[in-house]
Amino acid sequence: MFYKKTMYLFGICFLFILSACSGDSTTEDIYGHLEESVNLEESFVEQQSAISELEQKEQSLYEEIFDLNMDDFDSIKELSEEAIASIDERREKVDLEKESMDSSKEEFMKVKDLIGDLDDDDNQDVKNKAEEMYDAMMERYDAYDKIYDTYMDSLDLETELYTMLQDEELEQEDLSEQLERVNKSYQEIIDTNETFNKHTVEYNSLKRDFYDVADIDVEYDEEAPAKDENDTGESNTENNSNENEED
Numbered sequence: 001m002f003y004k005k006t007m008y009l010f011g012i013c014f015l016f017i018l019s020a021c022s023g024d025s026t027t028e029d030i031y032g033h034l035e036e037s038v039n040l041e042e043s044f045v046e047q048q049s050a051i052s053e054l055e056q057k058e059q060s061l062y063e064e065i066f067d068l069n070m071d072d073f074d075s076i077k078e079l080s081e082e083a084i085a086s087i088d089e090r091r092e093k094v095d096l097e098k099e100s101m102d103s104s105k106e107e108f109m110k111v112k113d114l115i116g117d118l119d120d121d122d123n124q125d126v127k128n129k130a131e132e133m134y135d136a137m138m139e140r141y142d143a144y145d146k147i148y149d150t151y152m153d154s155l156d157l158e159t160e161l162y163t164m165l166q167d168e169e170l171e172q173e174d175l176s177e178q179l180e181r182v183n184k185s186y187q188e189i190i191d192t193n194e195t196f197n198k199h200t201v202e203y204n205s206l207k208r209d210f211y212d213v214a215d216i217d218v219e220y221d222e223e224a225p226a227k228d229e230n231d232t233g234e235s236n237t238e239n240n241s242n243e244n245e246e247d
Contacts, residue, residue: 154185
């Protein structure tokens with residue numbers, strides 16, 4: 001079986017500090033909401049290490065199970081139950097991520113009305129860039145929602161897999177079909193994660209542009225740590241028939 005997993009690599013790097021603000025109070029208010037939306041994603045990032053550790057634990061359990069044969073069925077059943085418990089724990093961590101992202105989105109959407117308050121004549125460039133930035137971020141949130149849904153579906157499929165492994169009468173054909181479903185679900189996660197990363201990079205660039213045209217003076221910390229937007233965690237076993245950086 002080829003079993004590929006992708007980790008939630010949605011780190012936030014605080015790449016700037018405000019050194020001065022110029023311009024009207026509307027752009028300053030927009031700035032405040034943008035940065036608060038970043039702060040609200042902190043919990044989102046904090047879950048990464050725990051989720052990664054759980055994934056690695058489950059992969060080890062998986063490999064241990066498939067190194068056994070039916071003479072060791074009691075051990076297979078025990079390890080499968082342990083894997084299901086770990087999946088349930090991972091589900092809780094991902095839900096915490098979702099709560100963090102939902103809070104960030106709620107805060108970010110407060111800039112919508114503020115953008116509408118920008119004067120078309122005096123601040124056309126500012127307004128246009130703000131609208132582009134807003135649209136890019138909303139696409140990013142939409143991409144995350146797809147990742148969340150796909151990831152949770154994959155956890156259901158994994159749970160079904162380990163439940164099947166506790167059946168002494170399990171047919172090889174049924175097992176192979178379930179493994180194929182699991183692999184497919186993780187490929188979908190990889191694909192949606194790439195979309196999320198693309199929108200994150202786009203948003204970061206547009207936010208910098210917005211700060212420039214709005215004369216919001218920021219100092220960028222170019223040495224801030226960053227995650228590889230294409231980084232994924234992979235685990236491989238033998239076939240039997242698996243950034244974001246935020247400004």
